[in-house]
Amino acid sequence: ADIKPAIIYDLGGKFDKSFNEAAYNGAEKFKTETGIEYREFEIANDAQREQALRRFAGDGNNPIVMAGFSWAAQLEKVAAEYPDTKFAIIDMVVDKPNVRSVVFKEEEGSWLAGIMAGMASKSKTVSFVGGMDIPLIHKFACGYIGGAKSLGADYNVLEAYTGTTPDAWNDPVKGGEIAKSQFDQGSDVVYHAAGGTGVGVLQAAADAGKLGIGVDSNQNGLHPGKVLTSMVKRVDVAVYDAFMSAKDDKFQPGINVLGLKENGVDVALDDNNASLVTPEMKAAIDKARADIIAGTVKVHDYMSDETCPY
Amino acid sequence: MSELAIELKGIDKSFGLVHANRNINLKVRKGTIHGIIGENGAGKSTLMSILYGFYQADRGDIVIDGKTIKIRDPNAAIAAGIGMVHQHFMLVENFTVLENIMLGAEESQILNAGITKARAELKRLEKEYALEVDPDAVIEELPVGIQQRVEILKALYRKADILILDEPTGVLTPAEADHLFRILGQLKDEGKTVLLITHKLREIMAITDEVSVMRRGEMVAMRTTKETSVEELAELMVGRRVLLRVEKGEAKPADVKLSVKNLTVRDSRGVTMVDDVSFDIRAGEIVGIAGVAGNGQSELLEAISGIRRAKSGTVLLNGREIDVTGNADPADLRRRGLAHVPEDRHHVGLVLKFEESENAILGYHDDAKYRRGMLLDVDAIRADAEAKIAAYDIRPPNPRLKTANFSGGNQQKIVLAREMERNPDVLIIGQPTRGVDVGAIEFIHKRIIEMRDQGKAVLLVSVELDEIRALSDRILVMFAGRVVGERTPDATEGELGLLMAGVEGRKEAAE
Amino acid sequence: MSVPYAKLPGWAEYGLIPLVNLAVAFLISGLVVLIVGESPLEAAYHMVNGAFGRGEYIGFTLYYTTTFIFTGLAVAVAFHCGLFNIGGEGQAYIGGIGVVLACLAFDRTLPWYLVFPIAIVGAAFFGALWAMIPGWLQAKRGSHIVITTIMFNFIAASLMNYLLNRVFKPMGSMSLETRTFDAGGQLPKLDWLMSIFGLSVGSAPFNISFLLALLAAFGVWVLIWRTRLGYEMRTMGHSPAAARYAGIKEAKIIVIAMMISGGLAGMMALNPIMGEQFRMQLDFVQGAGFVGIAVALMGRSHPAGIIPAALLFGMLYQGGAEISFEMPSISRDMIVIIQGLVILFAGALEHMFRPAITRVILGLSPKTRDAAVTKGA
Amino acid sequence: MDVFQVFIELAQSTVRLSTPLILAALAGLFTERAGIFDIGLEGKMLGAAFAAGCVAYISQSVYMGLLAAVLVSVLLSLVHGYASITQRGSQIVSGVAINFVVAGSTVILGEAWFRQGGRTPALSADGRFGTVTLPFADAVRDVPILGPLYSGLLSGHSPLTYLAFLMVPASWWILYRTRFGLRLRAVGENPGAVDTAGISVIWLRYRAVICCGILCGIAGAYLSLAAGAGFTKGMTAGKGYIALAALIFAKWRPKNILFACLLFGFLDAFAIRYQGYAFPLIGKVPVQLMQALPYILTVILLAGFIGKAIPPKAGGVPYVKER
Numbered sequence A: 001a002d003i004k005p006a007i008i009y010d011l012g013g014k015f016d017k018s019f020n021e022a023a024y025n026g027a028e029k030f031k032t033e034t035g036i037e038y039r040e041f042e043i044a045n046d047a048q049r050e051q052a053l054r055r056f057a058g059d060g061n062n063p064i065v066m067a068g069f070s071w072a073a074q075l076e077k078v079a080a081e082y083p084d085t086k087f088a089i090i091d092m093v094v095d096k097p098n099v100r101s102v103v104f105k106e107e108e109g110s111w112l113a114g115i116m117a118g119m120a121s122k123s124k125t126v127s128f129v130g131g132m133d134i135p136l137i138h139k140f141a142c143g144y145i146g147g148a149k150s151l152g153a154d155y156n157v158l159e160a161y162t163g164t165t166p167d168a169w170n171d172p173v174k175g176g177e178i179a180k181s182q183f184d185q186g187s188d189v190v191y192h193a194a195g196g197t198g199v200g201v202l203q204a205a206a207d208a209g210k211l212g213i214g215v216d217s218n219q220n221g222l223h224p225g226k227v228l229t230s231m232v233k234r235v236d237v238a239v240y241d242a243f244m245s246a247k248d249d250k251f252q253p254g255i256n257v258l259g260l261k262e263n264g265v266d267v268a269l270d271d272n273n274a275s276l277v278t279p280e281m282k283a284a285i286d287k288a289r290a291d292i293i294a295g296t297v298k299v300h301d302y303m304s305d306e307t308c309p310y
Numbered sequence B: 001m002s003e004l005a006i007e008l009k010g011i012d013k014s015f016g017l018v019h020a021n022r023n024i025n026l027k028v029r030k031g032t033i034h035g036i037i038g039e040n041g042a043g044k045s046t047l048m049s050i051l052y053g054f055y056q057a058d059r060g061d062i063v064i065d066g067k068t069i070k071i072r073d074p075n076a077a078i079a080a081g082i083g084m085v086h087q088h089f090m091l092v093e094n095f096t097v098l099e100n101i102m103l104g105a106e107e108s109q110i111l112n113a114g115i116t117k118a119r120a121e122l123k124r125l126e127k128e129y130a131l132e133v134d135p136d137a138v139i140e141e142l143p144v145g146i147q148q149r150v151e152i153l154k155a156l157y158r159k160a161d162i163l164i165l166d167e168p169t170g171v172l173t174p175a176e177a178d179h180l181f182r183i184l185g186q187l188k189d190e191g192k193t194v195l196l197i198t199h200k201l202r203e204i205m206a207i208t209d210e211v212s213v214m215r216r217g218e219m220v221a222m223r224t225t226k227e228t229s230v231e232e233l234a235e236l237m238v239g240r241r242v243l244l245r246v247e248k249g250e251a252k253p254a255d256v257k258l259s260v261k262n263l264t265v266r267d268s269r270g271v272t273m274v275d276d277v278s279f280d281i282r283a284g285e286i287v288g289i290a291g292v293a294g295n296g297q298s299e300l301l302e303a304i305s306g307i308r309r310a311k312s313g314t315v316l317l318n319g320r321e322i323d324v325t326g327n328a329d330p331a332d333l334r335r336r337g338l339a340h341v342p343e344d345r346h347h348v349g350l351v352l353k354f355e356e357s358e359n360a361i362l363g364y365h366d367d368a369k370y371r372r373g374m375l376l377d378v379d380a381i382r383a384d385a386e387a388k389i390a391a392y393d394i395r396p397p398n399p400r401l402k403t404a405n406f407s408g409g410n411q412q413k414i415v416l417a418r419e420m421e422r423n424p425d426v427l428i429i430g431q432p433t434r435g436v437d438v439g440a441i442e443f444i445h446k447r448i449i450e451m452r453d454q455g456k457a458v459l460l461v462s463v464e465l466d467e468i469r470a471l472s473d474r475i476l477v478m479f480a481g482r483v484v485g486e487r488t489p490d491a492t493e494g495e496l497g498l499l500m501a502g503v504e505g506r507k508e509a510a511e
Numbered sequence C: 001m002s003v004p005y006a007k008l009p010g011w012a013e014y015g016l017i018p019l020v021n022l023a024v025a026f027l028i029s030g031l032v033v034l035i036v037g038e039s040p041l042e043a044a045y046h047m048v049n050g051a052f053g054r055g056e057y058i059g060f061t062l063y064y065t066t067t068f069i070f071t072g073l074a075v076a077v078a079f080h081c082g083l084f085n086i087g088g089e090g091q092a093y094i095g096g097i098g099v100v101l102a103c104l105a106f107d108r109t110l111p112w113y114l115v116f117p118i119a120i121v122g123a124a125f126f127g128a129l130w131a132m133i134p135g136w137l138q139a140k141r142g143s144h145i146v147i148t149t150i151m152f153n154f155i156a157a158s159l160m161n162y163l164l165n166r167v168f169k170p171m172g173s174m175s176l177e178t179r180t181f182d183a184g185g186q187l188p189k190l191d192w193l194m195s196i197f198g199l200s201v202g203s204a205p206f207n208i209s210f211l212l213a214l215l216a217a218f219g220v221w222v223l224i225w226r227t228r229l230g231y232e233m234r235t236m237g238h239s240p241a242a243a244r245y246a247g248i249k250e251a252k253i254i255v256i257a258m259m260i261s262g263g264l265a266g267m268m269a270l271n272p273i274m275g276e277q278f279r280m281q282l283d284f285v286q287g288a289g290f291v292g293i294a295v296a297l298m299g300r301s302h303p304a305g306i307i308p309a310a311l312l313f314g315m316l317y318q319g320g321a322e323i324s325f326e327m328p329s330i331s332r333d334m335i336v337i338i339q340g341l342v343i344l345f346a347g348a349l350e351h352m353f354r355p356a357i358t359r360v361i362l363g364l365s366p367k368t369r370d371a372a373v374t375k376g377a
Numbered sequence D: 001m002d003v004f005q006v007f008i009e010l011a012q013s014t015v016r017l018s019t020p021l022i023l024a025a026l027a028g029l030f031t032e033r034a035g036i037f038d039i040g041l042e043g044k045m046l047g048a049a050f051a052a053g054c055v056a057y058i059s060q061s062v063y064m065g066l067l068a069a070v071l072v073s074v075l076l077s078l079v080h081g082y083a084s085i086t087q088r089g090s091q092i093v094s095g096v097a098i099n100f101v102v103a104g105s106t107v108i109l110g111e112a113w114f115r116q117g118g119r120t121p122a123l124s125a126d127g128r129f130g131t132v133t134l135p136f137a138d139a140v141r142d143v144p145i146l147g148p149l150y151s152g153l154l155s156g157h158s159p160l161t162y163l164a165f166l167m168v169p170a171s172w173w174i175l176y177r178t179r180f181g182l183r184l185r186a187v188g189e190n191p192g193a194v195d196t197a198g199i200s201v202i203w204l205r206y207r208a209v210i211c212c213g214i215l216c217g218i219a220g221a222y223l224s225l226a227a228g229a230g231f232t233k234g235m236t237a238g239k240g241y242i243a244l245a246a247l248i249f250a251k252w253r254p255k256n257i258l259f260a261c262l263l264f265g266f267l268d269a270f271a272i273r274y275q276g277y278a279f280p281l282i283g284k285v286p287v288q289l290m291q292a293l294p295y296i297l298t299v300i301l302l303a304g305f306i307g308k309a310i311p312p313k314a315g316g317v318p319y320v321k322e323r
């Protein structure tokens, strides 16, 4: 069908080196494959959410994808007003007949990252750097901690957050400093979920001869041989699918939960980190993945009770 | 006629729309002391600043030693041998004397070498002109008299042949002024030329060779000092006849209105500035406090008026104690009948950015008559200001004009009008006529006497000995924070001068 | 600030010069647009049309204006007392607590017109509280207000992050935000006001707090120029020595001025929380506190200047959003540049064209010149 | 863990964190001492970091990057100077404006040139400042106490860090021992005195503003070339404001600046290190409290120990000779 797709990014901006950027990549992929142009908008403040949604819906854009959990309230309103427009929201569930909600099981991918980190660590101390202390980031952290500790109770996971202002997502200097402090405390593998701040975390790891773990997109190539892996979250796929299915008239509203099983999250293995991934490591994550998919291992979802049991 | 050191031809200068100097011609002979007088705002400072290159004239020529030169900036003036002591000192207050003197004449990129040289040169100048100062003292800790020395030293250090002094004696004691004049005489004998701006006609008569008179931006007359008189000069300046001596009847002192007992005040550094001072003032008398600036008069006034906390002692106003050692509240004191004309009108007595009418209620803004419900009654305030403007002949008569746009004399009148019109029991006045021209002085003095005759108790502090002697019924002399003597107004200047210098006082205290 | 040049007639001083300055700012912005390879004319069209072209657009413009009036007034009030309050950001953020508490407590039981006054008091109270501490520290301990207010911005961010995470956020919600308020916590839009002009507010969150902002502006004018407190604040601001002489209690005035300033900043929270989102979100202030500094300075700290300055920034925000809707290659960062250029030319370089303009005007009409002379002397 | 070892690590982190603050605060010192207030340190640093990131990447030379950083920062300083010295505009407004313009244009230009969302590409080792190992650092590492102090704390920093610390005495020397410094301090207190002494107030203030630009440029270069490896939008993250706070905290004195910045750096390092740490008696404190700790402690210190900070007298007001 003829579609006029549109995508709206969250406050972090299109190029946040993680989540929004992944969404952008999905849209770009769609564009290059189909040649269909899409419209996009980066909001600059909360008041623009509803404005942007209405604007695109009113202009006849369809489907409209929005990245980020903060869109729920506005989408609920606007989706009801434009029942013929298809919407997709990522990282949040909105229960409307014309909305597709895509949520990820970040904890599952992070679990695998935790296992790899633990196995790569010599000191049995690994660490995590989050951007801000918010539930979503705890989902990452909790899965990671669980994965590492699944190797043994003597594994220690350090956990730190960058800040409390929006700068927290764009402060590579502080990110690097946090990582160094964690190295001082014995960590030798660091996993970040901190957007632009993470660039500094990975850099610090590379500089110090330790290992970093990327997030959202595949960041293995940033420092080949020094990034153990990346916990990829296929936001790009979600966006791409939303556009593509609309184009093929197959757009399904409802809730899409993407975990390991659905290939929505995973750890990235490629040439850049091939030398770091030992066969035992590979075997361990394959097993863990299988167990999780089979349901024999249940990874705790932080959001279910907002605590982390690990 | 000896040759000319300076000749100004057709100097014209406007600041925006203010025409400060109009087609001014001036001739100053070499080796003379040349006086320049004129009312506030006549354009004297502007003219001198043009000569010094601080301002640029719109038109006109400057001839120095027979050569027409362009003075584009103070640098050119300095090179031409001109030095200037500005009306408002141009010193860096947190610098030492030495640093101030070196500034702009440092010799080399790195200070060290210059410092040694400057120190030596300073020593020499000190000796030659008897201008003692501690080169390492910080300016803001020095009394104004000494600060002025630094200004003079700055000019001499730069080897000035022509020295301009803009109202130099405003801040000096008679002794200090005499000392200054001796130095000027010495400079003159060395063949240097001195330009002296002052409001004090007596000084003009005493020291200058010639005098030029300015009025409203124009040069209206030049006289040879020997051939003129104070009366003539005053008339030339103001454009009308001026009464130079205040007429004053007998004082009729009644009850004690203000009583100060064993007052001791320390400044912010903890130095004792007022030391165990006691005195009474009765209704219907003026008590003058004479003294060289910096001997505790300022702190005394501040403590009595509740601005500065005293260390110990008591003060009774109308028989009731003021909590001078605790939280004396200036607003409360006002309500109890104490009015205060502060020494520093620019920073304390006025808010220069306020409209005139707003300054006319400063300190009295709580008053019921300026209030309408919760709000200020702006109409009442302006009407009140207009009445005061009329009564005190404040010019321009516009209560909505920014106070900064009034001349010094008129600013002073704004303060006086505010404080006197409240009909206070006690009036404390600091430096009532500092920097004010003769016309205004006459007016202000009359008002002060009137206040006394209406039965007010007046405490007057002034560094002008003439003023103290002309107005006071009793004179207290302060030295180093103590009252070192009491005299009647017929005491001679010499006698008071010795007390002020602390010479007589010590003897007296010992007796 | 003293006016360094001859006095100009009012229409030039307050009309022509600001317009010329703005024109230059936009011209240079146009150059930047050109560099990015887009048409400045088109951008200009979208800017103006996007800000004022439709009722809805005007509604958005005025929504932002509301926010900036509050933060601008906040900075201005402190300014009159000689205090540079950089803490509007934090004070507005903390002010949100007051709004949220009022709404969470009463939104289900009381109508909005009863919740609103409670929320106003709450917002002002918390904002004032957050400003009071730096004010008190300045007055009693001499701590520099600029540093403490900067620090308090960071502390506010941490505090709010904690509160939203651990106190206000409903269990299981991803976003750091409170629950959405019921009717009692939702301010009505100003449709009626717009319809007077035959416009429709559409979906714009233009709400009644705009009227509150105008009221606050008038209140600030009364406070500063018509009350004793304002008189004392201005005296303090111009000359602490004169204030002491006049018997004005320095510490008290500083603390009160900061509290009023903080209260105004806090009231900003009403607009986004009760007027737009109907809940409090993480970082809802989004820099409005800093924009307030620019607004206050450009408005010369006078409500009559602050309102147009706030409107200008409202226009930049809304018109800017329209530009990036219509011209995707001009991103939201371009708007930040334009804002900066406007602040630079209309604010810091405001005197740049004055001499030339003065010459032209006074030269052209000798009558104006005479008028200026008599007025200026 | 060994207390001494922890101390060394904290101290090292402190040094790294305070380096940009020291440079920026010294930059502020030069202009503010000359009477030009500068709230635009943040913007200049950001602009410099961006220029450094771009040029170091393109030229593959860290020195070209540094040079570009200094140039851009000086240019921005001159804009500030033009507005506040020549045009006598409001210094605060000008500073705020520069912060805005830079925040926007670094992203726009970065995106236009590199298409990485306003980031500059990651720098390779040639494009970055490495660390300097002081002589014998490895040899003496095992000497008790002194060994770790020398090789752990003193050695192993970026050259810019050493430069920053050297700049403290150097700035002192320039301000208090040279003609330029004497004049600069004078012009911030009483420009009239400088003017009547035959020195150009305008040119002097421009030079002060240029000094500020140079130091801010180095501070910015430190962020993208030494601490990081390339530019990220908004990467100054408020450091310019903290530097300003440090400058006021230090009462506009070079030596105090060193201590103020080290203090800020230390508080930051401490908060980073002990996030999530279970303290004896208190237990774990919320992350947010740890993150706010540096700011809270600053306020407390300021209220408790530092008296009134009196800025240069002529600061913030343009020099107007003819009203």
Ligand SMILES: Nc1ncnc2c1ncn2[C@@H]1O[C@H](COP(=O)(O)OP(=O)(O)OP(=O)(O)O)[C@@H](O)[C@H]1O
Residues within 6 Å of the ligand: B015, B016, B018, B019, B020, B038, B039, B040, B041, B042, B043, B044, B045, B046, B047, B087, B407, B408, D321, D322, D323
């Ligand atoms: N820098 C300036 N800018 C604008 N106007 C000025 C400036 N300096 C002086 N004027 C104006 O020029 C006129 C002459 O002032 P000037 O200071 O020369 O008078 P004066 O004779 O020295 O007065 P006084 O005896 O009070 O010192 C006044 O109207 C004054 O306001």
Ligand SMILES: Nc1ncnc2c1ncn2[C@@H]1O[C@H](COP(=O)(O)OP(=O)(O)OP(=O)(O)O)[C@@H](O)[C@H]1O
Residues within 6 Å of the ligand: B018, B040, B041, B404, B405, B406, B407, B408, B409, B435, B436, C376, C377, D323
């Ligand atoms: N900014 C200004 N614009 C216009 N006129 C001014 C301005 N400042 C002062 N004046 C005018 O200048 C005249 C004198 O002002 P000036 O500043 O020279 O006072 P002053 O007597 O020298 O004060 P002081 O002795 O305290 O320095 C007055 O007539 C006043 O109206």
Ligand SMILES: [Mg+2]
Residues within 6 Å of the ligand: B041, B045, B087
């Ligand atoms: Mg004068």
Ligand SMILES: [Mg+2]
Residues within 6 Å of the ligand: B044, B045, B046, B087, B166
């Ligand atoms: Mg004069």
